[in-house]
Amino acid sequence: MAETEAGTKLREYRTEELAEAAGIPVRTLRFYRERKLLPPPRREGRIAWYDEHHLARLRTIAALLERGHTLGGIAELTAAFERGRDVGQLGELLGIGWSEETPVRLTPEALADYFEGEVTPENLAASLDLGYVATDGDEIVHVSRRLLDVSSALVREGVPLAAVLETGRRVRGHADALAALFAGLVAEHLPDDPEAVTRLRPLAKSVVEAELSMAMDRLRAAAGQPGGAETDEADEAVRGDGPPQTAPSP
Helix, strand or coil: CEECCCCCEECEECHHHHHHHHCCCHHHHHHHHHCCCCCCCEEECCEEEEEHHHHHHHHHHHHHHHCCCCHHHHHHHHHHHHHCCEHHHHHHHHCCCCCCCCCEEECHHHHHHHCCCCCCHHHHHHHHHHCCEEEECCEEEECCHHHHHHHHHHHHCCCCHHHHHHHHHHHHHHHHHHHHHHHHHHHHHCCCCCCHHHHHHHHHHHHHHHHHHHHHHHHHHHHCCCCCHHHHHHHHHHHCCCCCCCCCCC
């Protein structure tokens, strides 16, 4: 039997045994292997040994086929996952130790269910580049339950996932700038308190939430004045061409 890094024994299967466990003909298994949908087996002489990871991959392929994915699309998704970051790199990439966010473990088919018809190689590559998802063995880890739920809700409303991901990339840039602004404020006025940023973090979140809420109100008010300067500024803000000027309170 093969072993995991932790020393756990993995059951191994010959070709015929793996096909039976997966509920597919041997010729289908060999076809998948030829298409590189399965990682290579362990070889012992002329005998090919497969393990639980191969079985999990076959079940994932079956589930994705049932959801309408083609074998070509599944091959591209598989390649994208295998090029993706390991889950251990996410904290370093995003500069977090999971923070207040709750990571979510998903199977590839569960991810497909969250974003029905939108889990394309391009969107997956964008998610991997942003650090929203990473791979951990046969599972996918999403960095944040909240971001996963919001993204899924937007897609269900009809917003393309590619647009959601691009907006997420732009939001992160603004969020980084806001965090730096708050940290600079605290460092300047509370230089002798090393825990000040952590202690006052909820205040920063409250300010951002309140200002975003009022900004959305201003945009909505501006949209009700066709042809006005406020409308042009609002359109620029939505496109990211420039920050809107603060409108006077009604």
